[in-house]
Amino acid sequence: MSLLDLLASRAPRMKASEIRELLKLLDQPDIISFAGGIPDPALFPAQAIADAYASVLGGAEAGAALQYQVSEGYLPLRKWLAGEMGKLGVACDEHNIFITSGSQQALDYLGKLFLSPGDTALVTWPTYLGALQAFNAYEPRYDRLTPDGGNMTPAAYQAAAEASSTSAKEGGKVKFAYLVPDFANPTGETLNRQQREAVLDLAGELDIAVIEDAAYRALRYDGEAQPPILALDCERSGGIENARTLYCGSFSKILSPGMRVGWVCAPRRVVERLVLMKQASDLHSPSINQVVMHRVSEAVFDSHVEKLIDAYRQRRDGLLAALEAEMPDGVSWSRPEGGMFVWLTLPEGSDATALLARSVKEARIAFVPGNAFHADGSGRNTMRMSFTLADERAVGAGVPRLAKLMKG
């Protein structure tokens, strides 16, 4: 796996020729990369995972773990996840849990479930690029979700939908709001409780679903945990069966992305629709990975999260300190309480894509230009830096070089 491929795959708004050129430059061992949104492989619980594979394949469950499986997923894993959701304030059971091949698949299925061409999806500006890629397949238009207020009113959406009903391509019915409320990709920002309630207020007014992408939720380095939007929704609506929020979880940032296990926690009627989709699209996620993920999670999930928090907190602090010391005036950045990313805003008129090209060539530093994360292609003066692979050496060598380039 190459960070560089990931960068290329994640920046479709860059011109193909730009990407090819960059890739040639990037394919060299001396590049310091803040680009990939990936966990540090040195921190995978490889021994616990190896032990679980050995124990499953050497035991009575080997046949079942290598055999076909039901589309909703491995029952003990679903029960375990229902228990974990309960701890977060979401009372539910295994019928509310649907296992996916990573949360990317959840976004794809939810896009397929809700969107017809011309429908509107509300997303933050910027938002997770993979979500845009998943939803794009269903040809929506995007409108900006602003948890602090200032969204269009239901009447305005209604008028837009009616005005466009002949073309069906512009301003169609709003179907859902998608957001990453904890340590967002790419900004690192977290919504407070009031903002979460405001998203639910808006969703109620528009009568739409909320897709809560909780991929980074467990990785909080300081500050107080916020309740999932789904938990607030259950409080309002009287329980998960009445909720409009669909919670997408993932093991990728904690245990292993390469095993591709995620989940959706949702009302049973939604889970049933997703099961039918999965049956038609890939039958089920790999049985053995689900069995192993269940065993590893029961054994080490909580202790491993603590270990990651210690390691990544240090790296975040190191990156923030270096930015503080080195960045020129006019550059600002987020101070995330968790997750993987710091979001930089360069002076108005700057172009982070052009900066990346120079940065790779002259300073041997990589990051992701921010306009890739904007549904409308704006944000050219923004960029994302990941700190999960940014050890002391990388930060110490990389940030001054990057700053010097910006100043020059």
Place this chain on the structure above:
Amino acid sequence: MSLLDLLASRAPRMKASEIRELLKLLDQPDIISFAGGIPDPALFPAQAIADAYASVLGGAEAGAALQYQVSEGYLPLRKWLAGEMGKLGVACDEHNIFITSGSQQALDYLGKLFLSPGDTALVTWPTYLGALQAFNAYEPRYDRLTPDGGNMTPAAYQAAAEASSTSAKEGGKVKFAYLVPDFANPTGETLNRQQREAVLDLAGELDIAVIEDAAYRALRYDGEAQPPILALDCERSGGIENARTLYCGSFSKILSPGMRVGWVCAPRRVVERLVLMKQASDLHSPSINQVVMHRVSEAVFDSHVEKLIDAYRQRRDGLLAALEAEMPDGVSWSRPEGGMFVWLTLPEGSDATALLARSVKEARIAFVPGNAFHADGSGRNTMRMSFTLADERAVGAGVPRLAKLMKG
């Protein structure tokens, strides 16, 4: 994994109430099932798979195997598969190989690639139910593919498409022919070379793609291997880059369905389209399963196929002998040279779904009614029996009881 869930999931044309009733009856240990189209878990190479997981996770590749991976799949596996395709007469390289999460995902992506609502897909009557489920999501109409001739002419399709261009729901443009040429699911039948050439002739006349589902190809118990349709296509067209055939392979029937690894072998331009789809829909198939599948395949693929052939040939012979000895007049069945299935045709006017209900209740035998495999819901007097789990005891006890019920 329960055969019974699989039966339910595979027979959507049965009424929900019928299925629920059956499931209650089926959920009992004394049922003898010829229903599930699944390999015998006792024949999985569990030790070789366990060894490979242990070796990968204990070695230098552990981090990469647990990390994100490129969407097209693990390069050494793609190279190995390109070599295997070469042995079948398809000269190609890794750029022609795309790794999927089982061949079900290949069918889903190819459906998505080719079909718009109202387009026509040509399929055999009957055909693999999972293919219909995958394609149904894209709202095609189906027309009957008859490799022995008698298909509609290009002019007739053209006229139908034009006549319906206003509604766009009936008789739209024909996009592909889908078939399982070797030991088909559900009939067990294999196309000879002349029939394969006829499919290519037809596809050429209609200028459409051919989707060759080769899930059972390696499981030949007697008779002579036929070249893949893709190999014949390469001969005609001058090479894979000019071919119209897209070959879908799978490890599910040989090594393990629960690991969910399959592949598409196709012109590079098609692979590139599939890679973009995969990136948006689930990023990639699990890295570790691909690494392990590569190691296991290099080590035991050929020898394991031999072992399976010995075991399943015996079971097929046992089932055919029992049918010969027990079935009443008026019942006929296929004599497959490989694969997993025998296809029975009951006297005209019989109803295999009704027979199944009685069979489960009175004889404690399960199979799959054949109308589920017909895009037009016909075939009510047909049924599928799988022999992969049908050991001597099951056949000896089950077939006489089933025959008695048919006679009564």
